[in-house]
Amino acid sequence: MFIAGNWKMNTDVRSAVALAAAICERVAPSTKTHVAVCPPYISLDAVGRAIRASASPVKLGAQDMHFEQDGAFTGAISGAMLASVGCSYVILGHSERRQFFGETDASVNRKTLKAPANGLIPIVCIGETLTEREAEREEEVVGTQVRAALDGVSLTSADQLVLAYEPVWAIGTGRTASPEQAQAIHAFIRSLLVEQFGEGLGRAIHILYGGSMKPSNAPELLGQKDVDGGLIGGAALKADDFLGIVAAAEAVSR
Numbered sequence: 001m002f003i004a005g006n007w008k009m010n011t012d013v014r015s016a017v018a019l020a021a022a023i024c025e026r027v028a029p030s031t032k033t034h035v036a037v038c039p040p041y042i043s044l045d046a047v048g049r050a051i052r053a054s055a056s057p058v059k060l061g062a063q064d065m066h067f068e069q070d071g072a073f074t075g076a077i078s079g080a081m082l083a084s085v086g087c088s089y090v091i092l093g094h095s096e097r098r099q100f101f102g103e104t105d106a107s108v109n110r111k112t113l114k115a116p117a118n119g120l121i122p123i124v125c126i127g128e129t130l131t132e133r134e135a136e137r138e139e140e141v142v143g144t145q146v147r148a149a150l151d152g153v154s155l156t157s158a159d160q161l162v163l164a165y166e167p168v169w170a171i172g173t174g175r176t177a178s179p180e181q182a183q184a185i186h187a188f189i190r191s192l193l194v195e196q197f198g199e200g201l202g203r204a205i206h207i208l209y210g211g212s213m214k215p216s217n218a219p220e221l222l223g224q225k226d227v228d229g230g231l232i233g234g235a236a237l238k239a240d241d242f243l244g245i246v247a248a249a250e251a252v253s254r
């Protein structure tokens with residue numbers, strides 16, 4: 001199981017460190033679930049230090065990166081920079097990046113290919129909009145996104161890649177995919193991973209669900225066969241809620 005918190009454009013440096021400290025304090029080294037927090041760029045260094053100062057196994061992640069290592073890209077942050085502040089993960093292709101910042105399947109693919117060069121594990125986000133779901137096009141849309149993002153990607157172990165299925169209609173809306181809806185599309189994503197990486201790796205890659213997951217609905221969602229964790233937005237901003245989801249993952253523990 002893997003639970004990652006996407007803090008989006010929330011917290012300043014001080015409150016980010018406080019939130020990270022509150023989480024680290026209660027994620028024991030014996031926790032089987034992999035836990036990561038993804039604060040805004042400005043807080044990565046300070047949060048990384050707070051994590052390292054604790055005895056906790058919590059990992060640091062970023063919310064995006066540029067596909068080049070350096071150069072004239074005003075405002076952008078490279079994978080090398082993320083590695084230099086201790087990031088282990090990077091979220092790529094989040095629907096808000098696609099919707100508001102012109103992220104495309106092609107740029108997600110370039111970033112996914114680049115991340116390992118800096119020792120970063122990509123958390124690749126895919127998911128359909130409400131219109132696409134209502135037109136029953138979710139498999140077509142998600143299939144296109146997965147194939148495009150992973151084009152040319154090769155792995156030597158399953159922990160080098162994480163997928164996050166995030167139906168756009170469930171993000172920040174309070175509306176959650178039903179456990180059955182989540183399982184159905186996760187099983188479809190699993191089949192694509194098996195097709196590309198083979199049975200062993202494809203079955204072991206973590207596929208997270210994201211979209212209004214909270215402590216109350218986490219047990220049922222995480223109980224689905226192909227739901228291997230959660231990418232958490234709103235509920236990641238309150239230590240108690242986030243830790244409640246981590247506890248639900250621990251209870252399922254696989």
Ligand code: PEP
Nearest residue numbers: 171172210211212233234
């Ligand atoms: C997200 O944006 O990654 C997300 C899952 O948000 P929320 O949990 O707030 O729906």
